[in-house]
Amino acid sequence: MDNQPHVGLPGAWARGVTTARGQARVTDPDVTGLLRRTARGDEAAFAQLYDRTAARVYGLVLRVVRDPAQAEEVAQEVFVDVWRSAARFDPGRGSAIAWILALAHRRAVDRVRSSQASQQREHRVAAASGQVPHDDVSEQVVGRLEQQAVRRCLGALTDVQREAIDLAYYRGYTYRQVASVLSVALPTVKTRIRDGLIRLRDCLGVN
Amino acid sequence: MPIDTIHTLVGAYVLDAVDDLERPAVERHLAGCQECAAEVVELREAVAQFAASAAVEPPPGLRNRVLAQVARTRQAAPGRIRSVRVGGSGRWHRGVAMGVAACLLAVGGGAAVWSAQQRIALEQASTDAAEQRAMEAERRELAIQEVLAAPDARVRTMKVKGGGQIVVVASLVQDQAVVVVSDLRQMSADKTYQLWVVEQAKPRSAGVLDTGTTEVTQLVTGLRKAQKLCLTVEPAGGSNQPTTSPVVVVDLE
Numbered sequence: 001m002d003n004q005p006h007v008g009l010p011g012a013w014a015r016g017v018t019t020a021r022g023q024a025r026v027t028d029p030d031v032t033g034l035l036r037r038t039a040r041g042d043e044a045a046f047a048q049l050y051d052r053t054a055a056r057v058y059g060l061v062l063r064v065v066r067d068p069a070q071a072e073e074v075a076q077e078v079f080v081d082v083w084r085s086a087a088r089f090d091p092g093r094g095s096a097i098a099w100i101l102a103l104a105h106r107r108a109v110d111r112v113r114s115s116q117a118s119q120q121r122e123h124r125v126a127a128a129s130g131q132v133p134h135d136d137v138s139e140q141v142v143g144r145l146e147q148q149a150v151r152r153c154l155g156a157l158t159d160v161q162r163e164a165i166d167l168a169y170y171r172g173y174t175y176r177q178v179a180s181v182l183s184v185a186l187p188t189v190k191t192r193i194r195d196g197l198i199r200l201r202d203c204l205g206v207n
Numbered sequence: 208m209p210i211d212t213i214h215t216l217v218g219a220y221v222l223d224a225v226d227d228l229e230r231p232a233v234e235r236h237l238a239g240c241q242e243c244a245a246e247v248v249e250l251r252e253a254v255a256q257f258a259a260s261a262a263v264e265p266p267p268g269l270r271n272r273v274l275a276q277v278a279r280t281r282q283a284a285p286g287r288i289r290s291v292r293v294g295g296s297g298r299w300h301r302g303v304a305m306g307v308a309a310c311l312l313a314v315g316g317g318a319a320v321w322s323a324q325q326r327i328a329l330e331q332a333s334t335d336a337a338e339q340r341a342m343e344a345e346r347r348e349l350a351i352q353e354v355l356a357a358p359d360a361r362v363r364t365m366k367v368k369g370g371g372q373i374v375v376v377a378s379l380v381q382d383q384a385v386v387v388v389s390d391l392r393q394m395s396a397d398k399t400y401q402l403w404v405v406e407q408a409k410p411r412s413a414g415v416l417d418t419g420t421t422e423v424t425q426l427v428t429g430l431r432k433a434q435k436l437c438l439t440v441e442p443a444g445g446s447n448q449p450t451t452s453p454v455v456v457v458d459l460e
Contacts, residue, residue: 041282047274058265060258072269079273080280087285094248098255105258109223150260168224169254170261175219176226187215194218201253 032096039086046083053097054079057104063170064108074111078104105169112172153203161196164189217243221250231349350426354378354385367391367438368454371421375436375457383428384459386413386436391421394440401445402427403453405435415445433459 031052037045057078062071081103089099154162160182167178179189213236219225220233237244354360357378364374371391377384391400399418403410404427413427413436427436437453 039282039285043274043278046277047270050270050273054265054270055262056259058269059261059263062263063261068266072266075265075269076273076276080276083277083282084280085283087283093244094251095255097259098248098251101255101258102251105254106223150257165222165257168219168222169257173224174226175216175224178224190215190219193222193224194215197218197221197250197253200257201249204253204256 031100032091035082035086035089035096035100038083039089046086049082050079053100056097056101060101060104061108064105064172065111070111071108074107075104078107081107109172149204150200153200156203157196157199158192160184160188161192161199164192165196165200168193214240214243217246218250221247221254228352228355231353235353350383351385351424354381354383354426357381363457363459365455365457373436373438373455373457375459377430377459379431382431383426384430384436386425386427387423388416388425388438389422393419393421397443398440399443399445400454401439401441401449403437403439403449404430404433405437406433410437410449412445412447415441418443430459435459 031049034045034049034052038049054075058071058075061074061078062068065071065074078100082100085103089096093099157165163182164175164178167173167181168175173181175189175193176186178193179186182189184192213233216225216229216233220230225233237247354376357380359380360376360378362374362376364372366372367388369392371389374387374389375384376387386402388400388402394400396418400416400420402413402416402425404413405411414423414425416423436457436459437449438455439449439451439453441450
């Protein structure tokens with residue numbers, strides 16, 4: 001099955017491209033094509049798709065579930081899910097990579113919420129010992145154009161917008177939990193999240 | 208939920224920061240609002256870039272495990288999950304009986320029981336037909352949650368003649384109801400229970416209970432013009448029209 005050469009460089013998960021406006025963009029023209037071939041049952045295309053997206057899928061899942069062993073399990077479920085439901089991808093509703101990462105995030109959040117009680121215990125332990133686990137993860141990710149762009153764009157958000165998005169996306173909190181953690185009203189949290197994402201979208205030059 | 212409230216949830220929806228009751232509400236809203244759906248697509252792209260900044264090389268063994276599992280995994284057919292309209296010849300599916308209090312206060316708990324059942328169904332699924340049924344179960348589960356969460360939901364509870372009770376949670380806005388029947392008297396093998404929606408004095412079947420079943424949770428659609436829901440005892444396999452007088456009649460008006 002794995003008789004195709006690996007595509008690109010090790011960790012070839014994205015090419016950073018600078019647009020006319022000086023904004024870094026992730027471009028994966030091949031991911032869509034590979035996903036379409038995957039939908040036709042092409043296992044070699046799927047293997048390439050894995051190589052192109054595994055770091056992003058695993059990194060996102062790890063960031064949400066924290067535990068490497070569980071992250072590996074969830075990432076495996078995600079890729080099997082991608083294989084199984086590839087034919088249901090609708091290019092009219094966004095890019096292939098956004099579709100894959102949305103699947104990955106949803107699975108990771110499901111995992112976190114199903115074990116939320118123990119998750120909360122871990123947070124308390126982490127807080128008590130002064131550790132912030134996701135910083136460890138962040139440190140592993142260096143020198144990527146997207147990361148710089150994202151960091152720059154995150155800098156354009158207000159503190160509450162940034163914190164709300166971070167808690168919701170990387171901790172798997174519902175907006176109600178975010179509101180409670182940040183001690184702000186529910187409508188405020190909903191608005192902050194949406195405004196923050198719109199600002200992020202505009203800054204990253206998504207169109 | 209008012210439209211503007213739903214619309215402000217779009218950001219939280221994109222981040223999966225809504226709960227299982229809000230998600231279908233947002234999705235229903237998106238289905239009818241192109242502008243909102245476009246916003247979701249754009250925000251998802253932004254979030255994908257945001258997510259990419261968390262990239263970490265996975266452990267080397269993962270690749271082979273994924274490829275090995277994929278090699279023995281069937282792919283789903285293209286197309287969206289077809290919409291399921293229960294009624295007519297649609298059969299009832301075994302479900303979990305819940306009391307009124309359980310319906311209203313423990314929607315989350317009910318949902319958990321449903322997903323446990325669905326997981327069991329999924330584990331048994333090995334054919335396309337089984338997968339279809341699992342997807343239908345999932346759809347029904349979402350629809351049931353929607354009804355239970357509907358602001359206009361009204362609950363009616365009635366005793367069933369001969370034993371058991373029926374609980375109907377109906378939302379006219381959504382044009383559907385969740386019907387929970389429990390503790391029915393066990394019928395002999397040649398008889399079964401059948402549910403009817405009565406519209407202008409004309410009954411139409413809303414599902415036949417499997418023989419021997421004494422409890423069921425059923426989603427019934429197309430209620431706007433209906434006046435009553437009835438349960439009757441019929442020959443096994445069900446009838447085209449009721450052949451006995453109802454063991455319970457629930458007024459919908």
